[in-house]
Amino acid sequence: MPVMHQAPHPDTAEITLIPVMAALSDPIRIGLVRTLSDCRERGWGELRAPVAKSTLSHHLRVLRDAGITRTRQEGTRCYVTLRRDDLERRFPGLLNAVLAAADIDHVGRHVGLGTGNGG
Template sequence: MKDPHHPAPGEITLPRVLAALSDPIRLGVVRLLADGRERGWGELRAPVAKSTLSHHMKVLRDAGLTRTRQEGTRCYVELRRADLDARFPDLMGTLLAVAGAEGVGGDVTAGGTGTGGAGGTAGAAGSC
């Protein structure tokens, strides 16, 4: 499968980043990824359907917030923190601190490594 498109660092725009982070689920995913770990989609737990979480992941990737890669049938995602910090100094740190203090996106968690089941897990069905 062809790797998904990721905007170059210079193509990441503030309006797209802020629009992507305006949704609590997407902000929760970013908060979860802020620890610097790459995570499999099957680890993500959110109170939405798999298809909805997949849409949220695409919005984050298209805005330049995350980098997604596919390995076999599994998809992995990581926060593009270095690119974001270089483009918008202090923005991510401030947004993550405020979101954490207010509990925004706190219902997005990391579970096991499975790719299916209940609880809004998202696996790699199809493409990343």
């Protein structure tokens, strides 16, 4: 059985403010965070955004590299979850403030869930 490469994730203590804020500076990424804010694991194929799949993959990698999400690979499928607890430990209240502001301004509302195959 082939070994699947698991993407690197920063430990909670390694999550820093500048990469988090940079990752949250894009409407697509804010929409992804809003979509994942229920803390349920989602297959990449479930996520819908008005960008090419390669661009969506880029946005998911930026979120992962910043420590905002965790990606898990299972076979050929990838699943993503929001690291809400880790972000709350590092920056209390930040994620809730960003999500509330995004909701008020309708940032990322064009990103959501589809009926994809889960990965």
